[in-house]
Amino acid sequence: MIDEFAKTNLHNALRYTRDSLLSKLEGLSEYVVRRPMTRTGTNLLGLVKHLGQSEARYFGEVFDRPYPDGLPSFFDPGYVSHDHLWVPSTETRADVFDGYRRACAFADETIEKLPIDAPGHVPWWPQPDIKLFNALVHLLTETSRHAGHADILREELDGVVGGTERTAEEWAVHRARVEQAARDAGQ
Template structure:
C-alpha cells in the first residue's frame, strides 16, 4: 500500500537526517559546538536545540499528544525563535542531546501509532488542517535544511565534509583550495567580462 510505503520512506529519511545532525557534533570541543559561526549566531548545538522543539511541537500537540514538558509556542507573548537557537553555559551538550533524543522518541511513537492520514491542526499555518503526511514532509524538510547549515558550519570549523566527520587532510585542503580558486576565477570573469574597459 502506497500510504504505508510513503510513511516508512519519510520516517526513514527523518531518522537518517537526525543521526547525521548529531554526527556533526562528533569530535568537537564544547566551545566549537556552541560558538556563533554566522552573523545571526548560528551554531551546531543551537540547531539541535531548535530541532528538539520542532520534533516535540509538530509530533506532539499538533496531534493531541502534548510533549511531556512544556515547550514554547509561536503564539506565546514575547516568543522569539532565535531564543531557542543557542544553548547557555548552564546546559551540557549531553543534556541537549538527551532532550533531542527524547523528542525524537516521542515523535517516532506518534509516527508509528498514527496512520499517514491522521488529522492534525497547525494553527500558525495558512491551511491549518493537516494530516500526518503533511507534518512528516515538513519536519523532514526542516531537519534537512538545518542539516545543510550544520554541514557548512562543520566545514568552517575543521574541514569535515558531508556525512564524514573526519577533518580534511592537507592534500584535501590543497585540492579544495584549487577548486575554490577556479570557482572564484569564473565568478570574477562574469562580474567583469571586459577587464580592459
C-alpha cells in the same frame, strides 16, 4: 500500499538526516558547538535544540499528543523569539542531545502509531488543518535545511566535510576552479 511506502520512506529519510545533523558536532569543544557563527547567532548546538523542540511540537501537540517534558509556548508572555536557537551555559551538550533524542523517539512513536492521513492542527500555519504526511514533509525539510546549515558551519570551523574523501589540496584545486569560473562569468 503507496501510503505506507511513502510514510516509511519519509520516516527513514528523517532518521538519516537526524543522524547526519548530530554527526556535525562530533569532536568539537563546548565553546565551538555554542559559538555564534553568523550575525544572527546561528550555532551548531542551537540547531539541535531547535529541531528537538520542533520534533516534539509537530509530532506532539499538532496531533493532540502532549509532549511529556513540556514545551515553551510561542504565545507565553515570557517567550522570546529565537530562545530555542541557542543554549545557555546552564544546559550541557548532553542535556541538549538527550532532549533531542527523547523528542525524536516521541516523534517516532507518533509516526509509527498514526496513519499517514491522520489529521493534525497547526494553529500558527495559514492553513492549519494538515495530515501526518504534511508534518513528515515539513520536519524532513526543516531538518534537512538545518543539517545543511550545520554542514557549512562545520566546514567553516575546521574544514570537515561529510561524504567525501578529498584532501585539502584537492579541495583547494576545486575551489580555485570554481573561483575562476565565477570570475570568467562575471566579466
